[in-house]
Amino acid sequence: MQRLWDVDFGGGASNLYTEEQYLGLAAAGLLEGVSAQAVVTADTVRAEAQRRIIALTGGGDLQSCIIKQLNAQMRATELVNKRALGDVLSSEELAEAAALQALADGIKRIRARSNELEADPPSDYADDSHWSP
16 A cells, blocks of 8 residues: 655645655655645555454464464364364363454454544544544
8 A cells, every 4th residue: 555645835735745755855855844644545544454453363464364364264164063063162162262253353343443434534543542342
């Protein structure tokens, strides 16, 4: 995702710059005394949701996060199948099933909140208050 910056050089006009352009202006010393802020878009909110899901799963990056989610889904399916076949889950398996459900619920909560925030992203979109249950 390419981050955009809204830079106001004064006089009521502002300009949008890509991250690369913004950093070039900063390196050239052209941003002294001007107002600049990152533009928050739906993509920005989606990236924050992705960051939170990666953290929730304990993954270090998106690929390991996806692998952890697939492994969790596979294990949850095994436990559901065991129950469906009439077997009784051990106390350890019941605890594992509860943890897997809590992980799924957490991911669904983050995704739902992201969908809500994307419509009108707040400037402080990364603040935990926007993501709390």
